[in-house]
Amino acid sequence: MYINACSTISHQNSFRNENWINELTVLEEGSELITPNYKEFIAPSAIRRMSKIIRMGLTCSKDCVEQSGIENPDAIIVGTGLGCLSDTEKFLNNSLTIKGLIPPTSFIQSTHNTIAGQISLALKNHNYNITHTQNSLSFEHSLIDAILCLNEEDSNVLVGAADEDIPLLGELINELGFKGVSNHLTSGASFFMLSNNKTANSKAILVDSYTVGLNSSDPSEIINAFLTQNNRSLNDIDLVLSNSFGSIGATEIKALFSPIKVTPIEQYTGYHLTNAAFSTHLATDILHQNATTKSVLIYNTLYNNNIGLTLLDSLEA
Amino acid sequence: MSIYITGVGVISAIGLNTEENYQSLKDQKTGIEPLQFFPSEKEILAGEVKLSNQELIQQHNLTAPISRTSILGLIAAKEAWKGNEHNSQIRTGIISGTSVGGMDNTEIYYEQRLNEQNPDISLITTHDSGNTTERIAAELGISGYINTISTACSSGANAIMLGARLMQQNKLDRVLVGASDSFSNFTEKGFRSLMIYSDEWVKPFDDNRNGLNLGEGGGFILLENKKSLDITNNKPLASLVGWSNTTDAYHQTASSPDGKGATLAVEGALKKANLNPSDISYINAHGTGTPNNDLSESTAFINIFKDKVPPFSSTKAYTGHTLAASGAIEAVYAVLALQNNVIFPNLNYSIPINETKLVPETQWNDRNEVNAVLSNSLGFGGNSSSVIFKKV
Structure with a gap:
């Protein structure tokens, strides 16, 4: 299977930068996510409501679509270890502190499959769509599923993973006794267009x-x-x-x-x-x-x- | 390659095991009642499993901290796995679905933390959905392929079809597939924020339906290939013949008026099963009782089956909407329908939906031969999944 597009948003200068592998730097405590200009990929009115994980996932996906020219992949497969933490915490907090009617947006965006769902909406894609969440193996499980799809009838599969850090996560990690880790918690997303077809865009073989x-x-x-x-x-x-x-x-x-x-x-x-x-x-x-x-x-x-x-x-x- | 179902397990508001669930369906007895075990400020109608965490933990010799989602999944998984042994010749995996994972524990922890009441940090260790499945795997001694699907209300159906696909591509010989979700404040308030939580008994496919009642539970089925059967000598209860996962791509939470996602899912599952629409004996519908879902799903039935929609019903008025678990619990009900040649009655129905005029089955019907059952699961994110079970 060919990897025909890759897109990563991370704490490295990885997004749309061919030379990023030569610019890798060892992260220091408290380093920040390097974000692209999301407005180039998502309508400004929509960005406002979107948490970091959705912005990252959607932007990397659209980047893969642009790079590969595959506008309607046969499957959309997303892995996430902890899902949409920011919206989950927001709704949890609202549900415990607001008496009466609570705004639904953070509930709607709290489910793990929000990222894959938003990608399908953005691409108007009606095909296979799934979200794997198996802690540290969520991405590998997504890749395995993508390989199954390509061995079935599919030709092009959009597959990726995203996770977001929120302040509460660091506090919990500290309280659970993992020393020196909370300052190195990060957010990140990487997406790929996998294909059975070798093209001019092909970069490597999975x-x-x-x-x-x-x-x-x-x-x-x-x-x-x-x-x-x-x-x-x-x-x-x-x-x-x-x-x-x-x-x-x-x-x-x-x-x-x-x-x-x-x-x-x-x-x-x-x-x-x-x-x-x-x-x-x-x-x-x-x-x-x-x-x-x-x-x-x-x-x-x-x-x-x-x-x-x-x-x-x-x-x- | 045939995919055989050799074990089933279910726990829901209408019973702690498969036999109890079947009896309640037969007695047309709902499990939806005002909450008894879950602390709530006001009266909430929900399909609660009728034992507390403590009672369930004691009965099954479990160790805390464990989320109710794990407990319910584990009980169903143990029932489906019952009597089986590990064998190095049989590559065995487990796939579970959940929408909220350990949210039941997380929300207790979060409230303690907000109120600065010495929060019990151990509760947060059960939050992640992968942990839910690992707890079940560990109790059953399964290692290797352990995976969790989270596609909201279609998670259970997607876990089932992923298991089948891994077997068809010779990655596994035997896989325990299912899903579980616990009731939580989070989801109850969530559906209320969307104005689709009903304070009356849910009325699937009725013109006056006004929302869902949440439920909770777990369902698992054991899938085996021929190679595994030759070693285990298990007797197949039914076979899994068709599946399809498609996307509505209409709205993050609402279903399209033309039922596009559901139509594609049913079409795909029929194609995979190599069946004609007329081969379907019974449809166990998603039928949540929300105005939007039932209309969209009914429209999909007409798109596919035209004027010959097979007998259909929703069992949500028995169990409540068990979210991720629904596709798995209803897979067990589909196997029961095939084994007993029955069609389960749709409770609380009186008037057909005006736009579609479709009438669900309302009587216990054991006069017909039930050869193939279609089970639908539709969810947030536009995720639409259909699976088809057949007599062996």
Whole structure:
């Protein structure tokens, strides 16, 4: 399957910037989301009512549509770890503090499928539309669904993920005892146009994606089984993009893949549950621009017991 | 490739298991009553599961903190899974749907926090929807493919069809699919803010319908392929033959007057099942009892079936609208309809909708052969899903 468009809004200068992979900077505490001019993608009257996660998701989707020229994808698939937190908190607060009639907008926009729903409305799209929410594996589950669609009758699938940070989330993380994490919580969205057709826009090949939830086996067995399933071995991998929580496991992850180069991506994305989508965009652009990198493995263990594996190849591989 | 259903489980306002649910349907007994267990300032009609969290936790040996959404899902999943064992030859997964996840606990926590009453932080750990499914998976010893779908009121139907698609593409041999949602202040006030919560008993497909009553519950079905059946020796109860997920793309919450999304979903499911409209013996409609849903869905029936709309009914007047769980609970009812050759009566109906004149089934009908059942789920975001179950 070909990746024919990618679009990311993050704390890096990633949106519509071909050179972003050379400009990555390690995030400092309290870094900010770098937002595009949303008015170029969404009507100003609509933007006012939209929370950050909806703006990001819709803008990245429209960007993918523009880049690929596919205006009516056969499926729209969105992953989100925590969904529309801002509207959820707003309605929760209103429902507990307002006596009498409460404005419905934040309730309407609180459900996880608001992002995918808004994309379908913007594209006037009547096709398959779904939202996956499996904490740190929400994006991988979306990719797996996209692969199912492309193996069925679909030709072009818009797939992506979005999560938003709200102040309450940091406070809760602190109270739950995760030290030093709350200043690195971030928002982000990445969307992709996947296709069965290779075009002039094609950037890389998505080979496969796989998840193991509530894992109790040795991770190396799972990695090897996934690679074997795809007729590969670790020797075929040029780069691993890893993802874990805090500094937990960083040394173990390096050891797991040694001597292959491992780049932990949380230093660039900060923490949100679907930051593996950022890795997928990063991997795509590295494969597209760097001739010596032929295969990238994304190893997502943001939640220790939930493993996400995604394999990408360069077009020439 | 055939997809067999070999286990069903359901908990709702009309019963704690499948047998109790069936008996209530047969007795035409609603589970919608003024709330008993959920603290509320005024009288609210809702389809509450008739046991408190504490009673459910004790009966099923669970450990707190756990959301009511997880508890209800777990009870239904355990019933559907009953008697099955793990086997390394059978790749097994679980997919659950939920719209609000652990909101029942979150709203308690949030209120404590607002009022500075020593909030119990452990309650917030059950908020995320993925946690709901992981709790169920952990109790049943399932690891590997564990996923949660959140497409509002069509989540259950979408979980079911995703399971089937993973099996058809040889990713899994057996998958437990379903959904659950608990009653919450959040959703009750939400539907009230949209002016579609009725303070009367819900009247699906009636011209005087004036909104929904919320419900809560869980439903699960166990799907197996032939390879799995050969090992488990389970007896198929029915098969899952058609499914389709489409989008209305009309409004974030309202359905289109021409029923576009629902029409496409039913058409897609019939095509996938390779059935003609006339092959459908019974439609278990989404039928929430809101003016907008029932009109849009009726219009879709006429679009597809013309002047030969098959017998149809909504079971929402028994259970209330259980949101994400509705498609899963109604999947269990569809299997019951096939097994017993029955069509469930639509309660509280008296006058046909003026625009469509369609008359739902209102009598317990066990005279006909029921061979294929169509189940509809329509939701926020324009998500429209249909699934078709058949006799094996």
